[in-house]
Amino acid sequence: xxxxxxxxxxxxxxxxxxxxxxxxxxxxxxxxxxxxxxxxxxxxxxxxxxxxxxxxxxxxxxxxxxxxxxxxxxxxxxxxxxxxxxxxxxxxxxxxxxxxxxxxxxxxxxxxxxxxxxxxxxxxxxxxxxxxxxxxxxxxxxxxxxxxxxxxxxxxxxxxxxxxxxxxxxxxxxxxxxxxxxxxxxxxxxxxxxxxxxxxxxxxxxxxxxxxxxxxxxxxxxxxxxxxxxxxxxxxxxxxxxxxxxxxxxxxxxxxxxxxxxxxxxxxxxxxxxxxxxxxxxxxxxxxxxxxxxxxxxxxxxxxxxxxxxxxxxxxxxxxxxxxxxxxxxxxxxxxxxxxxxxxxxxxxxxxxxxxxxxxxxxxxxxxxxxxxx
Ligand SMILES: Nc1ncnc2c1ncn2[C@@H]1O[C@H](COP(=O)(O)OP(=O)(O)OP(=O)(O)O)[C@@H](O)[C@H]1O
Numbered sequence: 001x002x003x004x005x006x007x008x009x010x011x012x013x014x015x016x017x018x019x020x021x022x023x024x025x026x027x028x029x030x031x032x033x034x035x036x037x038x039x040x041x042x043x044x045x046x047x048x049x050x051x052x053x054x055x056x057x058x059x060x061x062x063x064x065x066x067x068x069x070x071x072x073x074x075x076x077x078x079x080x081x082x083x084x085x086x087x088x089x090x091x092x093x094x095x096x097x098x099x100x101x102x103x104x105x106x107x108x109x110x111x112x113x114x115x116x117x118x119x120x121x122x123x124x125x126x127x128x129x130x131x132x133x134x135x136x137x138x139x140x141x142x143x144x145x146x147x148x149x150x151x152x153x154x155x156x157x158x159x160x161x162x163x164x165x166x167x168x169x170x171x172x173x174x175x176x177x178x179x180x181x182x183x184x185x186x187x188x189x190x191x192x193x194x195x196x197x198x199x200x201x202x203x204x205x206x207x208x209x210x211x212x213x214x215x216x217x218x219x220x221x222x223x224x225x226x227x228x229x230x231x232x233x234x235x236x237x238x239x240x241x242x243x244x245x246x247x248x249x250x251x252x253x254x255x256x257x258x259x260x261x262x263x264x265x266x267x268x269x270x271x272x273x274x275x276x277x278x279x280x281x282x283x284x285x286x287x288x289x290x291x292x293x294x295x296x297x298x299x300x301x302x303x304x305x306x307x308x309x310x311x312x313x314x315x316x317x318x319x320x321x322x323x324x325x326x327x328x329x330x331x332x333x334x335x336x337x338x339x340x341x342x343x344x345x346x347x348x349x350x351x352x353x354x355x356x357x358x359x360x361x362x363x364x365x366x367x368x369x370x371x372x373x374x
Pocket of ligand 1 (some may be wrong): 012032033
């Protein structure tokens, strides 16, 4: 996967710019708050249809403007392609086209792939389960377009069931329809759990090997899926029927608890996974360095898993992460990115002087200037 060119109009603090990228390393440098991350965000939007930052879609549109346009020219499987996203502040839904054909966002997924490395990914270890579910959901949405569609349907059903559970406090007779929502949740939720489990197993194997290298053979990283389905073993998790049954059982067992709480408590929207080093929780017992290595291993594993599906590496987006890493981890990642297309943001233009075939861009107040390489 190679990005040739990104054009942005009225996106974040960028009024109008075109960034023509090289096939290898592309370094965007500049002071803080100039628009470097905004450029990565623009590229990433084409992989998942969503920003990696929290917030509303309309926040992506430049202050005072009614619409934003993003155009990406890229090469995938030896074919030059062009995708466009238009965002509107009011009245109109997001518009997506691929090679001139209008699509739903879900239909564009899988056409272009990128993997982001950002300092906030440390939250995968440090924070609550929402971060880890996002990791799985963002990765799987790119690899398997149907996953995104099922996830959207599932989330809608959870919201509808929550509204019902809330209303049941005043109108208990509404409980007659609870079974209908639970059945919908079980069908779609089982699909999500099966895919997450299989993906996490793949990442587990890849990340364990990378972490072993990073720790020079001293540490064993493992990832373990956690959910409502206590009784399922490895083969059960690969069987949609078995997961659906386990989900139904869990919904029955916890029905009165859900009614009391007025909120849906069981399902993949509550699932999580453990990140363990030597069998112990990395969040509780891991040092800063171990936590960084675990996250780095998982992100590199995400790239490898994408390559296995697409037959090509995704575009790597490194948002100012190297300054956070010690020299050993820096050199590991620099070694790993060589030969792939990478877009790197940094405040320090000299940090990447050693990268081969480098293109250098200065970002200042939402404008971009190409510079002579070092
Ligand atoms: N919708 C918007 N319209 C206009 N400007 C915006 C919008 N959203 C964010 N910005 C501006 O974009 C700038 C932040 O850009 P960005 O996050 O890309 O910074 P950066 O160059 O990566 O900086 P750092 O090195 O600190 O991470 C801020 O000045 C912010 O006010």
